[in-house]
Amino acid sequence: MLLSKNKVISQNFILLIIFVLIFQKDIFCQQLKDNLLSVGSRLKFADYLFQQEDYLRALNEYREFLKFENNDSVRYRLAESFFRIGRFSEAADNFKGLFLGSDISEEAKLGFYRSFFFSGDYKIFRELATTSIYVPDKYKTEINRLYFISHFMDNTLPYDTAKMFSAFPDSNRQEIKNFYRGRKFPEYKSPTTAALLSAAVPGLGKIYTGEIGDGITSFITTGLLVFLSVNNFDHDHDFRGWLFAGLATLSYGGTIYGSAASAQIYNAGIKFNIDNGIKLYFEKRNYFLPKLEF
Amino acid sequence: MKTVIIIILLFSSLIFSQTDWVKWEAKQISYEVKKEVIQPSAANGLGTKLVSGLQKFYKFFISDLDGDNCPFYPSCSKFFVESVNEAGLIKGSLMFTDRFIRDLNFFKGSNDYPKYINGKYYDPAYNYTLISQKIKYFPGDAVVKE
Incomplete structure (x- = not known):
């Protein structure tokens, strides 16, 4: 009789341990007030990832957010995420999507030009900067500067330098002139x-x-x-x-x-x-x- | 049956747990020391074989006994093989002679050679072929790991 009672106690004890093991994940799991996958939570998470410079994951979260809500600044951040991870053609496409009917179309146009500049294809960038209708009025000076910087980058400096030097601020002009001389007339040894x-x-x-x-x-x-x-x-x-x-x-x-x-x-x-x-x-x-x- | 259910319940947390660890799993790294083999180019096969043979003879009978004394990477004997492979026997011999004279220079430290990861001066043969496109420039304070 005593042996049987001990057996019952032992069985109950084992069951108790099993239940504790089963529900331990519930005891220690994260408690959420809001739905984890709600649109607001996604945006918060995406912004957090963006701040942490985890642009690859941030752009996925922005994409998910944009399936439910349209938001120009989120679309800008999506394009910016592409830009920051070096996917410049996708960045340019996404910036282009903000050209019409958006309050930040001027900034998007600048982003579009930035994407072409940083892609390293300076020839296409220069063609776009001189012939395209997309050049933003607000950032005309910046695009003009990028145009001349692109000449520095691929060593295709023009001989007419007056326009080029005047594009840069006075405080930097002397250094730009020095770089020009170094590029144009390098002190090579024969x-x-x-x-x-x-x-x-x-x-x-x-x-x-x-x-x-x-x-x-x-x-x-x-x-x-x-x-x-x-x-x-x-x-x-x-x-x-x-x-x-x-x-x-x-x-x-x-x-x-x-x-x-x-x-x-x-x-x-x-x-x-x-x-x-x-x-x-x-x-x-x-x-x-x-x-x-x- | 009872045991199976208990096991399933116990491992339920694992079934529903995050699975993207596969994406970030550690890569298997091989620590095998790779044998450095210089592939002879088709044009200079004979010259490379000849110089390779000389280098092996020198390595076995002199260098292995004398020790690793060359301050450069690749060493002068290896540089000879590489230069013949890159530029042919005549040009390669001139490249080697130039390297040998540079090795004799007592003031090498002032030359701004980049350092290889083993601490030696990095001075590869392809920089001396007189083909400017082949030159890979490293500044003097750089540590080369290629």
Whole structure:
């Protein structure tokens, strides 16, 4: 009898544990006042994701929101999300959807041009900026500036600079002029000159490209090998004489070749620094674009 | 039957739980050290084979015993193989000679070579072929991981 009672207690205890395990998720689950998937909740969540710079998920939530309600600023944010994750053609399409009958059509037009500019296809951007009817009156100056910046970016700078410099604020004009000079007349070193200099004096071409240590080493190495060759011939060691003569020739040829290569690498460095300097300068100033928030 | 129901109830939370973990699952990373093989180009196959053979001989009989002393990456012997592969035997030999002289330079630190991840000066052969499109420029303070 006692054994049976214990068995019943044990069974009840097991059942209690099972129930606790089953309902634990309900005990610890999130309590919501509103419906999680309501339109308002979606918008709040989408805005939160946008603030957190999680644009990929934000644009999905904006899309869901727009299935139920039409809202221009949400459509702008949807386009902006596409823009920020680098899907520029979709961003341009979505900005275009706001061109007519919207209070933010001017901003949308600016967004449209921004999308083409940042897509990197500067030729199409320039065509649109010069021929299109979409250029917003409110942001004409900004689009004009982007037009000239695009020339800086793909190195197609015009010779008529008066219009270009006047598009930028006075405080930045001198720096823009410096960039123009750097782009238009880069201080490249000629590989041919470097090679000829090294042919005249081994290593001089390297000194010309700024590699002074390499130039001196080349001069000493080639000079030493020539001396060893001549010295061995003088002392009737013909084999060693020819050996050092061969090595001296190789060293001489290598120095001439290396000087030309050094000039090319120097030029690549100049181009890299100009490209990088221009990109950083405009990036730091947000390409002279206003910061828009909706 | 009773046991089955209990099990289903116990795992019900798992059935309805979030399933997008699949999307973000950790990638399987291979830690296998890949063998660096230089593929000989069709034009310079013979030159590359010849220089590769010389390099293997040098590596086995000299370099392995002498130790890893070259301050550059790729090392001078490997640079020779790569340059012959890139530009042919004659041009490759000139490239190697130039590299060898640069290696002799006591003031290498002032040359603004970028560093490779192993701490050596990064100086690949394709930068010296005299074909400007092939040049990949890295600033002196860069750490190259390619």
